[in-house]
Amino acid sequence: MIEAVRLEEVCRRYPNGAGLHPVSLSIGVGETVAIVGPSGAGKSTLLSLIAGVFPPDTGRVFLHGRLLADLAPGRELARLVGIVHQQFDLVPQLSVHSNVLAGRLGEWGLARSLLSLVVPQDAALAKRALERVGLLDRWNERTSRLSGGEQQRVALARLLVQNPRIILADEPVASLDPARAEDLLALLTGIAAGEGKTLIASLHSVALARRFFNRIVALRAGLVQFDRPAAEVADDDLAEIYALEDHVR
Amino acid sequence: MTGLRSSRSILTILLLAAFGWSLTSVDWREGVLNVQGTPALLEFLAAAVRPVLTPAFLGRAVAALWQTVAYAVAGMTVALLIGAVLGTLASGALAHRRVARFGEVVGARATLGLLRAIHELVWAWLFIAALGLSPITGVLALGVAYGGILGLIFAQHLADAPTAPLRALQAAGARPWQAFLYGRLPLVLPDLVSYALYRFECALRAAAVFSFVGLGGLGAELQLSLRELNYGEVWTLLFLLIALIVAVDWWSGEVRRRMTT
Ligand SMILES: Nc1ncnc2c1ncn2[C@@H]1O[C@H](COP(=O)(O)OP(=O)(O)O)[C@@H](O)[C@H]1O
Numbered sequence: 020m021i022e023a024v025r026l027e028e029v030c031r032r033y034p035n036g037a038g039l040h041p042v043s044l045s046i047g048v049g050e051t052v053a054i055v056g057p058s059g060a061g062k063s064t065l066l067s068l069i070a071g072v073f074p075p076d077t078g079r080v081f082l083h084g085r086l087l088a089d090l091a092p093g094r095e096l097a098r099l100v101g102i103v104h105q106q107f108d109l110v111p112q113l114s115v116h117s118n119v120l121a122g123r124l125g126e127w128g129l130a131r132s133l134l135s136l137v138v139p140q141d142a143a144l145a146k147r148a149l150e151r152v153g154l155l156d157r158w159n160e161r162t163s164r165l166s167g168g169e170q171q172r173v174a175l176a177r178l179l180v181q182n183p184r185i186i187l188a189d190e191p192v193a194s195l196d197p198a199r200a201e202d203l204l205a206l207l208t209g210i211a212a213g214e215g216k217t218l219i220a221s222l223h224s225v226a227l228a229r230r231f232f233n234r235i236v237a238l239r240a241g242l243v244q245f246d247r248p249a250a251e252v253a254d255d256d257l258a259e260i261y262a263l264e265d266h267v268r
Numbered sequence: 269m270t271g272l273r274s275s276r277s278i279l280t281i282l283l284l285a286a287f288g289w290s291l292t293s294v295d296w297r298e299g300v301l302n303v304q305g306t307p308a309l310l311e312f313l314a315a316a317v318r319p320v321l322t323p324a325f326l327g328r329a330v331a332a333l334w335q336t337v338a339y340a341v342a343g344m345t346v347a348l349l350i351g352a353v354l355g356t357l358a359s360g361a362l363a364h365r366r367v368a369r370f371g372e373v374v375g376a377r378a379t380l381g382l383l384r385a386i387h388e389l390v391w392a393w394l395f396i397a398a399l400g401l402s403p404i405t406g407v408l409a410l411g412v413a414y415g416g417i418l419g420l421i422f423a424q425h426l427a428d429a430p431t432a433p434l435r436a437l438q439a440a441g442a443r444p445w446q447a448f449l450y451g452r453l454p455l456v457l458p459d460l461v462s463y464a465l466y467r468f469e470c471a472l473r474a475a476a477v478f479s480f481v482g483l484g485g486l487g488a489e490l491q492l493s494l495r496e497l498n499y500g501e502v503w504t505l506l507f508l509l510i511a512l513i514v515a516v517d518w519w520s521g522e523v524r525r526r527m528t529t
């Protein structure tokens with residue numbers, strides 16, 4: 020198995036005692052992995068560490084065999100790993116195409132970046148990405164006018180344009196209704212399967228995790244509770260994971 | 269926290285006491301209002317219904333108004349240039365290295381502080397002393413003083429831009445100036461434009477006052493008509509100024525509406 024992501028005893032501790040302590044994980048190229056667990060389990064922390072948003076306190080992160088800490092931020096990192104968040108994190112004042120083409124900034128210089136705000140550069144690439152997420156007709160619209168579900172798909176189109184080898188998604192469907200959630204997951208897993216990309220997504224719904232992903236990693240209180248193929252995850256396992264949360268509710 | 273609050277209320281009491289004491293120092297018997305002025309005031313108000321509308325005076329008034337608008341527009345252009353450059357540097361958004369950022373921010377902030385510490389009329393006097401009496405003097409005075417204010421506001425808005433979209437851009441491979449172009453600037457641009465438009469109104473009023481340091485325009489005509497006690501002319505000029513401000517207000521509202529929808 021070629022390793023896309025490798026975590027070695029990765030720790031990150033927050034002042035309230037939460038975080039990751041410690042987690043080791045190996046994910047192969049082309050795997051689709053769902054990270055499940057109650058709120059506060061450390062799912063976002065784990066994905067941020069893989070995306071290089073912040074370094075671990077201790078332990079090491081490798082992406083495609085290279086130590087994450089050695090990768091130059093910017094283009095080199097952007098080619099390896101990209102992330103979409105629950106809140107999409109788009110710039111609402113920009114046009115849809117400018118938000119999508121922001122995924123190309125790692126490849127562009129100053130002149131091209133500036134020019135693209137007026138005359139879209141690499142437009143064919145952006146059009147293909149928008150077509151894929153079904154939003155080509157919104158090309159020129161101001162992003163703030165799109166619905167939450169549409170903005171989530173614009174964020175996905177930006178990721179397609181960035182074209183990283185590892186795709187991370189932090190609760191990508193948390194703000195979508197069930198039908199749209201399934202559409203988006205089908206899209207995400209379809210992209211991963213079609214282009215041999217590695218997909219790691221955190222999810223709240225275990226039912227969706229079992230349906231769309233081939234491996235499930237359950238986190239609880241910053242530790243891996245279990246890690247096995249989706250087909251082998253039993254209902255009992257899930258009851259155990261969410262027991263904590265049920266107490267809280 | 270409680271210490272801060274109690275020292276704040278002590279300050280409030282001191283200020284109220286100072287205000288009360290200042291009232292006792294006014295000599296109320298002399299009359300605060302100039303009683304002899306009342307007929308003049310009535311005459312002035314009465315003139316409002318008969319502004320001077322002779323072609324000759326209207327021509328002069330419109331020319332003066334035009335000059336004032338020209339001062340304000342040119343001054344705001346200079347102010348926007350100064351504000352954009354210094355405001356961007358002072359926000360610290362572009363520098364990579366910490367040392368460079370510190371130097372830029374401190375240098376730009378100090379310059380901005382100096383520019384706006386001095387009132388535009390004082391800048392006008394300074395420029396008259398240096399360059400003599402010319403339209404450039406008024407434009408520079410307005411541009412420098414307002415550039416300091418715009419730069420400060422621009423820097424604050426840029427520094428307070430929402431961080432999540434910026435982090436997303438960085439994660440997509442954007443360098444700081446790319447994140448500036450595709451994130452920080454568009455995120456705060458409506459606020460910047462809105463503030464600049466408000467400042468443009470202020471610039472119109474400031475430009476009208478420039479006549480008092482010898483630069484022509486609406487203020488000079490006002491001064492002249494007041495000296496001649498020609499209240500009809502004064503009202504003509506005031507109505508023109510009001511119409512101008514209303515027009516600018518309508519226009520800036522339109523621009524704001526278009527930017528936010
Ligand atoms: N930046 C931070 N500072 C302090 N505590 C944090 C921070 N981020 C997350 N935490 C804490 O770490 C815990 C795990 O957070 P997170 O990784 O977001 O969990 P999840 O995504 O599974 O809900 C939470 O309890 C949260 O309080």
Ligand SMILES: [Mg+2]
Nearest residue numbers: 062063064190
């Ligand atoms: Mg989370």
